[in-house]
Amino acid sequence: MNKFFASPLLASPVLASLLAAGLLFGGNVRAQDLQPIDRIAAVVDEDVILKTELDRAIANIMNQYAGRSDQLPPRDVLERQVLERLILLKIQVAQAQGTGVRVTDQEIDQAIAGIANSNKISVDQLRQQLARDGSSYNDFRSSIRDELLVQRLRQRFAQTRISVSDAEIDAALAAQANTGTQYHLAHILIALPEGATPEQIATAQKKVEGVKTLIDKGEMEFNAAAVRYSDSPNALEGGDLGWRSLDEIPAAFGELMRKMSAGQVTDPIRGPSGFQLLKLVEVRDASQSGPKLVTQFHARHILVRISDTVSEAQAKAKAETLRARIAGGAKFEDVVKESSEDLTSQTKGGDLGWFTQDEFGPEFGGAVAALADNEISQPIHSQAGYHIVQRIGSRQSDVADQSKRAQVQETIGRRKLEEEWNRYLREKRGEAFVDFRVGKGAEETTAPAEPAKPAASGG
Incomplete structure (x- = not known):
């Protein structure tokens, strides 16, 4: 779709x-x-x-x-x-x-x-x-x-x-067969540069152990330590990683999560980016049981896009003209073929297949839900432009399995995107010419200054 x-x-x-x-x-x-x-x-x-x-x-x-x-x-x-x-x-x-x-x-x-x-x-x-x-x-x-x-x-x-294969979805579903557990995680990253020297590794390890000591002694909350010491892009959000299922967590970390209780913090973990501390904030059961009945609609549409050269008023006027042609006897599929700017559905007579009310946005879904079967809408405004929609039918459908499969596909895709996007940004950051004019200037600062207190404690 x-x-x-x-x-x-x-x-x-x-x-x-x-x-x-x-x-x-x-x-x-x-x-x-x-x-x-x-x-x-x-x-x-x-x-x-x-x-x-x-x-x-x-x-x-x-x-x-x-x-x-x-x-x-x-x-x-x-x-x-x-x-x-x-x-x-x-x-x-x-x-x-x-x-x-x-x-x-x-x-x-x-x-x-x-x-x-x-x-x-x-x-x-x-x-x-x-x-x-x-x-x-x-x-x-x-x-x-x-x-x-x-x-x-x-x-x-x-x-x-980013692509997710059916085999990957099947494997994830098999792994989830006996568990629907999700983990709310947070982390602190003490970064290491590419090709770090033994001295840089030793300094980073001493720092992460010192931060862990502060947390263990109750002298600083985990999120405050993340804001103060983490080199991660989400440091200012307290290192929050949100809710993740096991297939969104690296296998080695997943084993740790299974053995931890909410509130616990791991010992320092060495990874490709540096040393990490992981906190298990809370755990929840996200498993689904029984049928999941939802209303689905079958519809076809004609899309007139808004663009740099087509204003909202012009797009709406064109959509009104196309609806008038249909009301005057023109076949819906003929108008789709001649005028719709949704190229994917255009080859299918504008057919969008079966979809839930919220799948294409609230404006579109609400308008379709308000139509009777075979009724043709007035122009419907959305982020894409203006639509003329004909509702073909509606049904109650059990989408539990379909929904779970789609959720797993989204989860795997999101994890892959996060990894690849961060790698892409690091690559682009490395290629960019950046000339600092404030602070420490062009000096390399791969990590915040080591906190004196944790360093003294050793860890």
């Missing part, structure tokens, strides 16, 4: 990074507080990161940690963490633009409306909030544009580089 809708903006890991890096909602960070310094913090290929941009992101993070500033790393380490995030963002945006990824103003407006709605405010109220915080609405739009570009780059990467 053709999934012609982009994944929701608010579910994007890139948006989460933007929020964590303080690039979106800042919380009372005044522009005038950042005005005196306006110089370059780093040069990234042909782009630059301004010192004001870096200061704003750092100030926003410090605002988020108000009253908990002891959980943050030293200022120079925090500055480098945030600057690295901004560098990676610049690299990804440039890569997206260089490979032809484009975002329209209409799509940015829709994304902003979604963000406002999720915060239970109007777009005008969002503008007012940004103004009160001293933030520019144009800068905010630019951040959303960059997020959408990176999201689409990641989607394109997944489509071209």
Whole structure:
């Protein structure tokens, strides 16, 4: 089935990074507080990161940690963490633009409306909030544009580089036959460079053992230690890795998880990226039993896309014209063949097969659910454009096995994407020309400065 809708903006890991890096909602960070310094913090290929941009992101993070500033790393380490995030963002945006990824103003407006709605405010109220915080609405739009570009780059990467075979799904299902257990994990990474020297390995090992000692003695919570000492991209989120099933965890780690209780932290583990501490936050049973009945709809559609050259008004007008032709006696399949811009379903007369109400997004699914069998809709607006839909039928279907198989496929694909995407970003980061103009400059800083207290304890 053709999934012609982009994944929701608010579910994007890139948006989460933007929020964590303080690039979106800042919380009372005044522009005038950042005005005196306006110089370059780093040069990234042909782009630059301004010192004001870096200061704003750092100030926003410090605002988020108000009253908990002891959980943050030293200022120079925090500055480098945030600057690295901004560098990676610049690299990804440039890569997206260089490979032809484009975002329209209409799509940015829709994304902003979604963000406002999720915060239970109007777009005008969002503008007012940004103004009160001293933030520019144009800068905010630019951040959303960059997020959408990176999201689409990641989607394109997944489509071209990630595949999951039936054999992999079968093997995962067989492994899960007797367990539906999922594990909520967090980690701390003490990174090592490629080709690390014995001295670098010894220093990193001493540091990770010292951090473990702090946690074991109760002198620092795990998430606070992750924020302060971890070199992982998710350090500022407390090292949270979310919920994972066993097929999403490397086999060696999976064996450890089976033997651990919630709240326990592993001893240091040496991996390809460096030394890790893993925490088992909690465990849950996610197994499914019995039938899972859902309503499915069978429909066909005609799609008129919105693009740089076709405005929303023009797309809607064209969709209304196509519906009028059908109402006037034209065959639906003929209009599909002549005018639909969904190339995958066009060859099948617009047929979308059977799908659940939420599969293609709330606007589309809700409109189809409201139709009677054989009824043809008025133009339906979605992220893709405008649709004329004919509902063919509906049914109650047991999708337990189908749903479980799809879930396993998504899980394996997500794990592969995470691994390959991180490898891709490391590769692009290594290829990029980056000239630091603040902090420690061009000096290599593969890990935050070693905490004196854990180092003294040895571990």
